Amino acid sequence: xxxFHDLFLPYVHxxxxxxxxxxxxxxxxLFLTDDGTLRLLAIELTRPASPTTxxxxxxxxxxxxxxxxxxxxxxxxxxxAHDAGHHELVTHWLRTHCAVEPYILAAxxxxxxMHPVYQLLRPHFRYTMRINALARSSLVNGGGIxxxxxxxxxxxxxxxxxxxxxxxxxxxxxxxADLVRRGMAEEDPTAEHGLRLAIKDYPFANDxxxxxxxxxxxxxxxxxxxxxDDDSVTQDEExxxxxxxxxxxxxxxxxxxxxxxxxxxxxxxxxxLTTIIWVAAxxxxxxxxxxxxxxxxxxxxxxxxxxxxxxxxxxxxxxxKKFLDNPDEALxxxxxxxxxxxxxxxxxEVLSSHSPDEEYLGGMETAPWGDDTAVRAAYTRFxxxxxxxxxxxxxxxxNRMLKNRCGAGIVPYELMKPFSQPGPGVMRKGIPxxxxx
Numbered sequence: 534x535x536x537f538h539d540l541f542l543p544y545v546h547x548x549x550x551x552x553x554x555x556x557x558x559x560x561x562x563l564f565l566t567d568d569g570t571l572r573l574l575a576i577e578l579t580r581p582a583s584p585t586t587x588x589x590x591x592x593x594x595x596x597x598x599x600x601x602x603x604x605x606x607x608x609x610x611x612x613x614a615h616d617a618g619h620h621e622l623v624t625h626w627l628r629t630h631c632a633v634e635p636y637i638l639a640a641x642x643x644x645x646x647m648h649p650v651y652q653l654l655r656p657h658f659r660y661t662m663r664i665n666a667l668a669r670s671s672l673v674n675g676g677g678i679x680x681x682x683x684x685x686x687x688x689x690x691x692x693x694x695x696x697x698x699x700x701x702x703x704x705x706x707x708x709x710a711d712l713v714r715r716g717m718a719e720e721d722p723t724a725e726h727g728l729r730l731a732i733k734d735y736p737f738a739n740d741x742x743x744x745x746x747x748x749x750x751x752x753x754x755x756x757x758x759x760x761x762d763d764d765s766v767t768q769d770e771e772x773x774x775x776x777x778x779x780x781x782x783x784x785x786x787x788x789x790x791x792x793x794x795x796x797x798x799x800x801x802x803x804x805x806l807t808t809i810i811w812v813a814a815x816x817x818x819x820x821x822x823x824x825x826x827x828x829x830x831x832x833x834x835x836x837x838x839x840x841x842x843x844x845x846x847x848x849x850x851x852x853x854k855k856f857l858d859n860p861d862e863a864l865x866x867x868x869x870x871x872x873x874x875x876x877x878x879x880x881x882e883v884l885s886s887h888s889p890d891e892e893y894l895g896g897m898e899t900a901p902w903g904d905d906t907a908v909r910a911a912y913t914r915f916x917x918x919x920x921x922x923x924x925x926x927x928x929x930x931x932n933r934m935l936k937n938r939c940g941a942g943i944v945p946y947e948l949m950k951p952f953s954q955p956g957p958g959v960m961r962k963g964i965p966x967x968x969x970x
Contacts, residue, residue, distance in 0.1 A: 535561040537615040538579065540696060544688050546583050551686055553870070555841045559612050569734040570936050576608040578842060589846050603860035607842060610867055614838040617828065618684040620820065621836075622693040626673060627701065629817040629968050630665050631693075635783020636809050637661060643775040649759040650772055653752070653806060656892060656899040657813040660969035678880055682873045684837045703784075704792040707808040708745040708816070712738055734937045736946035737819055739929070743922040744815045744949055744964065747895070747915060749807045754911035756803040763798050772796060776805070814894045818964040819948050825885035825959050826944055831874040840867045884970060885959045893952050894964040895919040919951040926950050 542558035549555055557578040563571040575594045582588040593608035594601075637658045644651035673679050673690060685692050705714045709728055712718035717738060721729040726742040760766050767773070776796050781788045794801050828834040843849070843856035843863065856863040869877065892899050895916045901908045930938050930945040938946040953963025 535559075535563070535612065535616065537612070537619060538577075540619070540692070540699070541615060541685075542579065542581055544685065544692060545579075545581055548684070548686060548688060553839050554684065554686055554837060555839065556684060557611060557615075557842075559615050561612050565732060568936055569732065571732075573609075576605075576612055578608060578611060580845065586847070591842070591844065600857065600860075603856070603864070604842065604844065607864055607867055610832075610835055610864065611838045611842070613833075614684045614835050617834050617836045618689070618692075621679060621683055622685065622689050623696045623700070625817075625820045626668070627693045627697055628706070629812060629820065630661070630668065631697075632701070632706070633658070633661055633809075633813045633968050634665060635779050636813075639775050639778035639783060643778055644771050648771055649755070650775070650806065652901070652903075653755055654809065656966045657810050659892065659967040661813070661967055664969055672880070678876060682836050682869065682877050682880075686837075698786070702787070702790065702792050703808070704794065706812055706816075707804070708738075708741050708811055734935045736929070736935075736938045737949070740922070740926050740946065740949035741815060741819065743925060744894070744919070744951065745807070745811055747918040747922060748810050748815070749803070750918065751895075751911060751915035752807045752810065753803045754914075755908060756799050756806065758905065758908055758911075760799045760802060766799060766802050767797050772802075813968050814966055815949065815964050817968040821970065822885050822887070822959075822961065822963070823948050825878075825881040826961060828881050829878055831869055831877065835868050835874075836877045837869050837873060838867050839869070882959060885961075886970070887953055887958075887960050887963055887965065888969065891953070891963065891969070892966045894966055895951055896966070899966060923950050923952060 538558040538560050541556060545556045545558060557580055559579070560577045562574045562576075564574050566572055573595070575592050577590065577592045580586075580589040593605050595605050596602050636654070640651055640654055640658070646652075671677055675687070679689050680687050683689060705711055709718070709720075709726070712728060712730070713720060716731065717735065718728040718730050720727060726746060728738075728742070730738055732738075760769075773796060780793050787793075794805050796802050796805060828836070840863070841849075841852070843853045868874070895912075895918075897916060900912050900916075903909075926947065926949060929935055930947065933939050937943070947962035949964065950962035951964050953960045
């Protein structure tokens, strides 16, 4: 189920009070077929009750009836707009750009530049504060691009904050825990990576777990070199001050939450650092660099739905007649305006592009600069593992049994390929070290 019901429902009437837009709470049901693909079954759109109108809710399904078929297309456009807004404001902006900031600030305040943890994390903080400042001045600012082109409009940042309050927790930002939380996997010690996936052909999960394991192996080797026992972790005053600031200052309203890991063993330290690097590098790459491929053609992923369903009660007879007379025009009026579509297209192309001076995860340009041969050897192994993962991903994209990534009209999944040729432009692959665009 794709669920945009509980999060969006409180905003429906507030968003509807704005001009040239509308909103519903939505739930979309998909069926997992025997060949591993998902088939769309039904869409439920809900308008909550108001002081003047009762609740309206309707389920739309695919149909051979012409009128119902056009209603189905329009319902899908609404859900795509919900997904686009949630993706930009929560999955992308909140879970990567925003969430990484407390790590950067705390590291620079509490860790000396020579501290081994600072040296490990430094490449993964490159340009993040600068790109976030630019985003706050032109993308997510009041009246900016996101507010003027995506479905939540002026309530986008508020909705992102509510999502943080309700959904964000550090312990589920690690990829395995994230998959389990979303019902996409179950823990299974006998399975590869310790997880049994709900959808076996799930490109993000399958490729992402290769990257997660490579990062974990590198970080564990690095941590074991500097922290041989529990006392070396607990008695590192700079390290403990760093983590205390992340929790109590960076996430002050969640500082008492029981799910925060304690840095009291080399194992918990390694897992914490692996999670930070995963979010800053691989998670951001997965949710950012494919945006132009999927959203550049705006009917595939409209950023906003501007008109109500023509059958919403009380029915507007004129709107329903217009829909019945010319459903194609009615659908186009629901899509973003020409200006909105053009702006989003241009922004997604920029966001999906790599910088010519990009530094990639595990790249030799950010190899440890010290003369510790054990650390340098571990980093070389990390680089080698990522090259192997790249080969595995290439083979998967050529495997016609994997129908979610190979076949006519299917975009090969390359977002977790670690390396890329130098930019500029939309490269569709490569995992930068940091959240840098």
